[in-house]
Amino acid sequence: MPASSGSTLGVMVRDKQTNAFFGAAAAGTLVIQVCGDCGYRQFPQPFTPGTSHCHACASSDLSWQPVSGQGSLVTWTAMQNRPEPDGTPAPVIIVAVIELDEGPWVHTQLRDVAIQDLTPGLPLRVGFEQPDGGEPLPVFLPAQRRISVE
Numbered sequence: 001m002p003a004s005s006g007s008t009l010g011v012m013v014r015d016k017q018t019n020a021f022f023g024a025a026a027a028g029t030l031v032i033q034v035c036g037d038c039g040y041r042q043f044p045q046p047f048t049p050g051t052s053h054c055h056a057c058a059s060s061d062l063s064w065q066p067v068s069g070q071g072s073l074v075t076w077t078a079m080q081n082r083p084e085p086d087g088t089p090a091p092v093i094i095v096a097v098i099e100l101d102e103g104p105w106v107h108t109q110l111r112d113v114a115i116q117d118l119t120p121g122l123p124l125r126v127g128f129e130q131p132d133g134g135e136p137l138p139v140f141l142p143a144q145r146r147i148s149v150e
């Protein structure tokens, strides 16, 4: 995928199904889907906010609910694309699964953390990143910044 803005996220454009998700994201709020039939809470994954049925009971009676944006690290991996034609190394991307405090798991990318500092259960908080020409997408950052001695 061509890098348009330096963002490592794909570009998504909102439609009728994803309007609520991206509208909340633009206001800095993460939302999840709640099933009106069984109460199951889910995050639309991965980055497919238009998922139109409950993952537990297949009901289509879903509504959006804001969440705290706090969670903890479940698992992660580092990925790196090929270097640019001029030899510039591609950025290392940390792809992770986060468990939101409200329960659902989110497939996302991490920011502002070194891979050697990652540990299961690490507290994280949501942030939003907006690739050129796309909608804001959630990424996760350390919930408490380490105190650095400079």
Ligand SMILES: [Zn+2]
Pocket (backbone or CB within 6 Å): 035, 036, 037, 038, 039, 040, 054, 055, 056, 057, 058, 059
């Ligand atoms: Zn359900």
